[in-house]
Amino acid sequence: MASKSIRLYNTLTQSKQPFVPLEPGVVRMYVCGPTVYHHLHVGNFRSFVIFDTLARFFEGQGFRVLRVQNFTDIDDKMIARAKELNVSVPELAERYIAQYAEDAQALAIEEPYAAPRPTEHIEEIVSHIGDLVAKGLAYPLEGDVYFRVSAFPGYGKLSHQTSEERLAGARVEVDERKEEPADFVLWKGSRPGEPNWPSPWGPGRPGWHIECSAMARCYLGDTLDIHAGGQDLIFPHHENEIAQSEGLLGHPFARYWLHAAMLTMDGAKMSKSQGNIVPLSDLRVRYRPQAIRLFLLSAHYRTPLAFREELIEGSEAALTRIENCLTRLGHLLPHAAPDDKGDQSYLEHLEHAERAFDEALSDDLNTAQAQAVLFNVVREANTLLDVDSAQSVIRQADSFLRRSLATLGITLAEDAVELGDEVERLIAEREQARRSRDFQTADRIRDDLRAKGIVLEDTPQGVRWHRG
RNA sequence: GGCGACGUAGCCAAGUGGUAAGGCAGAGGACUGCAAAUCCUUUACCCCCGGUUCGAAUCCGGGCGUCGCCUCCA
Structure with a gap:
């Protein structure tokens, strides 16, 4: 059979490559996290959900995943926003890190191995910059420090x-003091009243790009397996990270560079500066978070995905369909024939589906294809349950669905088992009425009961209920 | 202008050589006391024009259109 290898599209080589970690069985993965100056929108979460799914898949395949995702808690935007809200920068950071945590939990994004912040790694950052200066790859300038792009051939x-x-197409004002227009800031001298930390070049704060280089190295070592983020980070952010890290260390910074495409709204990228954002904190109270996640994974991650609220509604319907199937499976299990063999051909079919599901995700994390496999199983299981069922079949279908959903990070809330005596009594009463x-x-x-949020469904095996 | 993508049914979206996955929505039907759930049926000249090939949504060329990056950005 074809190799079981996982293939990932590497922006660096512009091709899909078999994934081979540096250390067998371990995946070192750095995901660029958010700047915590505002509510995060659904678009931001697209990439976080995608790379969380990748990590879950790796884990399911037996890898140990060290996933680091940072919070940028100091930069120009942080300072400006703190001033606007009349709070300190650390207070601002705490507020929105807490907000992120709520959002991430709702979307079932797993806790990362580490969630570092630059303000807690100033020492490593300053040291990294110092080494770059010593090596001639950076130069101080009036309290700032710049990276000398001309000294890094791979730029x-x-x-x-x-x-x-x-x-050729530059439309940006160039800082005339810099040696070259492409040079970028590593350390930014602070103006009065701005948060600052001491450094050999005077008080200041880290530039944006340097934090990832320094923190990734700090937690994951000199070479990462995977460095991931949104496509909009390819330039300049990730390009600059490569320059900073490889310029200093002299070997590859990350072996696979993965980039998630943008979420779009009316054809344009969802972004704060364009004013077309939908904060996740708003969306998730109107729609089930699991449906939002299902939606975010409904397209391949390198394809732009169109956002509209009615699409989330569609995902809710799809999610309900899966849940109904699981409910049916659970309800029918006690009534099924205790036949150990079950329907042999269907069991084989399920095994095939399991392989197809893994294969889809192995192929550059094709979550759209994986969802198709999942929905096919839902339909086939339903068909089977309509006519016949054996416990072995039900158990296996149930376990396939649960495992697949877990890999996609779709965590289903179990209905509370307790209905309450009053409700139980009413259901019994209704059964009596129906019989007569x-x-x-x-x-x-x-x-x-429906008015109380309990929906009854009559089936050949007796009444079934769910909350809704 | 440079670089990188994309254009598949009403909508979202898989599919990189052998006549088109999946989801949502719509229509019809089966089942049901009625519902609900479920199943079945049903909707695609794969942007246009050339080329390569026995054969292309898939490869090549051209055109039209859209998007991203080049400035903070997941």
Whole structure:
């Protein structure tokens, strides 16, 4: 059979490559996290959910995953926003890190191995910059420190464009003090009143790009297996990280660079600066978070995904369909034939589906394809349950669905098992009424319970209920 | 202008050489006391024009259109 290898599209090589970790069985993965100055929107979470799913898949395949995802808690935006809200920068950071945590929990994003913040790693950052200066790769300038792009020959290898090529279309004001327009800031001297830390070049704060280089190295070592983020980070952020890290250390910073495409809204990228954002904290109270996650994984991660609220509604319907299937499986299990063999051909079919599901995710994390496999199993299981069922089949279908959902990070809330005596009594009463063909009473009870959020469904195996 | 992508049913979206996954929505039907759930049926000239090939949504060329990055950005 084809190799079981996982293939990932590497932005660096612009091709899909078999994934081979540096250390067998361990995946060292750094995901660029958010700047915590505002509510995060659904678009931000697309990439976090995607790379969380990748980590879950690796784990399911037996890897140990060291996933680091940072919080940027100091930069110009943080300072400006803190001033706007009249709070300190650390207070601002705490507020939005807490907000992120709530959002992430709702979307079932697993706790990372580490969630570092630059303000807690100033020492490593300053030291990294100092080494770059000593090596001639950076130069101090009036309290700032800049990276000398001309001293790093590989600059442009990730974004596949040299700085000269970029210059042609440059529409940006160039800081005339810099040696070259492409040089970027590593350390930013502070102005009065701004948060600052001591350094050999005077008080200041880290530039944006350096934090990831320094913190990734700190937690994961000199070479990462995977470095991931949104496509909009390819340039300049990740290009600069490569320069900072490889310039200093002299070997590859990350072996696989993964980039998630943007979530779009009316054809344009969802982004704060364009003012077309939907904060996750708003969305998740209107729609089930699991449905939001299902939606975010409904397209392949390198394809732009169109966002509209009605699409989330569609995902809710799809999610309900899966849950109904699981409910049916659970409900029918006690009534099924205790036949150990079950339907042999269907069991084989399920095994095939399991392979197909893994294969889809192995192929550059094709979550859309994986979802298709999952929904096919839902339909086939339903078909089977309509006519016949054996316990072995039910158990296996149930376990396939649960395992697949867990891999995608779709965690289903189990209905509370307790209905309460009163409700139990009403359900029994309705059953009695139905048996005596008193449908008026039966329907009245059903309506009453529905009003209380308990939905009854009559099946050949007896009444079934769910909350809704 | 440079670099990188994309254009598949009403909508979202898989599929990189052998006549098109999946989800949502719509229509019809089966089942049901009625519902609910479920199942079945049903909707695609794969942007356009050339080329390569026995054969292309899939490869090549051209065109049209859209998006991203080049400035903070997941």
